[in-house]
Amino acid sequence: MTKITKRFGGVTALQGVDLTAYAGEVLAIVGDNGAGKSTLIKVLTGVYQPTEGQIFLDGKPIEFSSHADAIEMGIDAVYQTLALADHLDPAANMFLGNELTKSVFGVQMLDNKKMRTETERVLMERLGVTLKSPDAPTESLSGGQRQAVAIARAVYSEGLRVLVMDEPTAALGPQETARTLNLIKALREQGLAVILISHSLDDVFEVSDRVHVQRRGQCVGVVNTHASSTQEVLGMIIGAEEAA
Ligand SMILES: Nc1ncnc2c1ncn2[C@@H]1O[C@H](COP(=O)(O)OP(=O)(O)O)[C@@H](O)[C@H]1O
Ligand SMILES: [Mg+2]
Incomplete structure (x- = not known):
């Protein structure tokens, strides 16, 4: 993403932001509330159109007019809310809006068995996760397992190149947080x-390769995680003048 500016009427949410993400890498985005993190990834995932600036994939300029366009080009997101249909089982959630069907005596019917086995396969092969109760409503699963279902739905698309995760551990306890960080590492692999x-700078330092710091709508720096520290990143988040 180069020189991305996004204005909402008189509010400048993003001002000339550059962001680069690489395959096989975890890029963390940090910053205070209102720093522009969510707006930046909504531009990346086609939810918002930038006021100015451009997005490139493999060096080629791309443009989307909707989130569906971004998914088509291999860019998707898992939001904190997960957007799961809680009363449906994991397989129904995996295939929501893209249900697999089979023809029975010329009539198209839902292929529940195939959706179930595909869901179990993707969860195991891509995330190393086994569901404790695959036919129970998704709401009965643990936070970590629900997260896995939401991620599985995104990675089921073979063309997925970029996966954005907005605060994936915010609602999780320590054990489930550790599991979710392992899922992120698996996706990087x-x-x-x-x-x-x-x-959570703990999460960021545990799992990321680079950290992009947003402050008041601008990128104030990108550091290599292994060459940085929580102090340095905190200082960048708060800003030198406030810290001094
Ligand atoms: N839809 C919107 N309309 C008007 N202002 C918005 C909208 N979305 C975000 N903003 C403003 O843009 C700035 C950045 O917000 P946001 O991207 O949500 O920050 P963050 O995710 O880092 O907390 C804030 O000042 C916020 O109030
Ligand atoms: Mg936000």
Whole structure:
């Protein structure tokens, strides 16, 4: 993303932001409330159109007019809310709006068995996750398992290149947080570009390769995680003048 500016009427949410994400890497985005993190990833995922600036994929300029366009080009997001249909089982959630069907005596019917086995396969192969109760409503699953279902739905698309995760551990306890960070590492191993928005610098330092720091709508720096520290990143989040 180069020189991305996004204005909402008189409010400038983003001002000339550059962001680069690479395959096989976790890029963390950090910053205070209102720094522009969510707006930045909504521009990346086609939810918002930038006021100015451009997005490139493999060096080629791309444009989307909707979130569906971004998904088509291999860019998707898992939001904190997960957007799961709680009363439906995991397989129904995986295929929501893209249900698999089979023809029975010339009549198209839902292929529940195939959706179930595909769901179990993707969860196991891509995320190393086994569901404790695959036919129970999604609301009865643990936070970590629900997260896995939401991620599985995104990675089921073979063309997925970039996965954005907005505060994936915010509602989770320590054990489930550790599991979710492991899922993120697995996706990186599989060559995805993972973009992680997080308030938890512990999570950021555990799992990311680089950290992009947003402040008041601008990118105030990008650091290599291994060459940086929570102090340095905190200082960038708060800003030198406030810290001094
Ligand atoms: N839809 C919107 N309309 C008007 N202002 C918005 C809208 N979305 C975000 N903003 C403003 O843009 C700025 C950045 O917000 P946001 O991207 O949500 O920050 P963050 O996710 O880092 O907390 C804030 O000042 C916010 O009030
Ligand atoms: Mg936000």
